[in-house]
Amino acid sequence: MTYTRIAGIGSFLPEKVVSNQDLEKTMDTSDEWIRERTGIKRRHIAGAGETTSSIGLEAAKRAMQDAGVGPEDIDLIIVGTCTPDKLFPSTACIIQRQLGVKGPAAFDVNAACSGFVYSLDMANRYIKTGGATTALVIGSETLSRITNWEDRGTAVLFGDGAGCVVLQASEEPGILATHIHADGQYEDLLQVRSGVSVGYEKTQSGGAFIEMKGNAVFKRAVATFDAMARETVADLDGELGDIDWFVPHQANMRIIKAAAKKLGLPMERVIATVDEHANTSGASIPLALDQAVRDGRIKRGDTLLFAAFGAGFTWGSAMIKY
Ligand code: UT7
Numbered sequence: 001m002t003y004t005r006i007a008g009i010g011s012f013l014p015e016k017v018v019s020n021q022d023l024e025k026t027m028d029t030s031d032e033w034i035r036e037r038t039g040i041k042r043r044h045i046a047g048a049g050e051t052t053s054s055i056g057l058e059a060a061k062r063a064m065q066d067a068g069v070g071p072e073d074i075d076l077i078i079v080g081t082c083t084p085d086k087l088f089p090s091t092a093c094i095i096q097r098q099l100g101v102k103g104p105a106a107f108d109v110n111a112a113c114s115g116f117v118y119s120l121d122m123a124n125r126y127i128k129t130g131g132a133t134t135a136l137v138i139g140s141e142t143l144s145r146i147t148n149w150e151d152r153g154t155a156v157l158f159g160d161g162a163g164c165v166v167l168q169a170s171e172e173p174g175i176l177a178t179h180i181h182a183d184g185q186y187e188d189l190l191q192v193r194s195g196v197s198v199g200y201e202k203t204q205s206g207g208a209f210i211e212m213k214g215n216a217v218f219k220r221a222v223a224t225f226d227a228m229a230r231e232t233v234a235d236l237d238g239e240l241g242d243i244d245w246f247v248p249h250q251a252n253m254r255i256i257k258a259a260a261k262k263l264g265l266p267m268e269r270v271i272a273t274v275d276e277h278a279n280t281s282g283a284s285i286p287l288a289l290d291q292a293v294r295d296g297r298i299k300r301g302d303t304l305l306f307a308a309f310g311a312g313f314t315w316g317s318a319m320i321k322y
Contacts, residue, residue: 003174004127006322007069007134008166010062011290012055013044013277020156029152039253043159043278046142051085052162053094056140059162059286060095067166069134071099076135077106078123080115080282082311083142084108087196091140104132112190113249113310114180115139115282116163120306120318121178127169138164139282146192148209157251158210159278163286173321176303177235179228180316186220189213190311218255221309225259228307228317236319240264243319245298249308250274250284259307271297281310298322 019042020031034040079092092106111118116139123135140162149155190212194202246265248256253274260270273288285306292298306318
């Protein structure tokens with residue numbers, strides 16, 4: 001049987017850091033409110049020359065180096081992003097060219113904050129069925145470009161960043177299970193109202209900005225994290241106690257704590273980077289994973305549970321023997 005193994009990890013954060021104190025100077029907010037309600041202290045923001053592809057490229061290079069693979073080894077590139085450089089070509093194609101990879105499939109997946117887990121699910125299926133042997137799965141976002149800096153209810157929440165895993169076919173497990181879901185009825189709770197086909201006049205400013213009914217999203221997010229973790233564990237005939245590390249999407253520390261509590265997982269076994277990165281959507285799980293691998297908490301052989309939730313609503317999980 002062919003399994004899919006994480007062979008390497010890399011991430012990249014833009015150099016520019018914006019702290020809560022910086023935001024206090026430009027909008028009616030406070031460090032205290034942001035930390036209490038979200039756990040966020042600071043976020044990285046893409047500079048003028050940085051794009052989703054440029055930061056995704058750096059994460060990919062680091063992951064490839066970590067895995068010891070070159071451009072000639074890559075036979076699939078999937079980028080989970082809801083902030084692509086441009087409508088087309090896809091961000092995956094732009095990164096493919098810059099890596100010097102030629103020929104294999106490269107495409108973007110838009111599942112908002114669940115984009116990385118959706119992409120992981122897909123790459124896993126390609127590898128298990130022999131359609132690819134070495135895949136790059138990248139979560140990369142420049143959410144600052146769709147942030148309404150005049151809306152304090154959303155502006156304080158988001159950040160930019162990228163993470164990447166190299167997935168390889170292996171005789172050893174690997175990805176043990178993935179589940180992805182969607183329920184489109186919640187469009188109004190979290191969306192960018194304007195866009196190419198509906199037109200940009202839908203927002204007063206004529207731009208494309210994140211709009212969120214935070215409280216309603218919060219409640220659905222907590223309930224969904226709990227349900228999807230149980231679904232994944234049950235599918236493997238396992239126990240929640242089998243999980244060494246819970247690596248959730250990083251939207252809000254309160255959501256992460258509530259989900260961990262419901263699952264009976266102590267915070268010592270939860271990877272949380274939302275304080276340093278804020279919500280980086282599809283990049284948040286690979287960024288958190290990379291940090292915890294680098295600082296030595298996550299080790300080879302550990303069992304990991306990824307869980308993501310985002311606009312759509314979309315949600316998805318993956319259980320992995322690292
Ligand atoms: O990644 C995709 C999924 N996204 C999420 O999971 C995010 C889910 N939602 C959340 O994380 C939280 O709902 C928020 C952090 C967005 C908001 O926290 P909340 O506890 O739900 O606060 P709230 O929206 O109920 O607002 C409470 C108060 C309001 O004032 P009033 O009406 O009570 O007087 C807001 O106007 O806080 C006010 N407020 C702020 N005050 C200072 C909202 N934003 C700010 C701000 N600074 N930045």
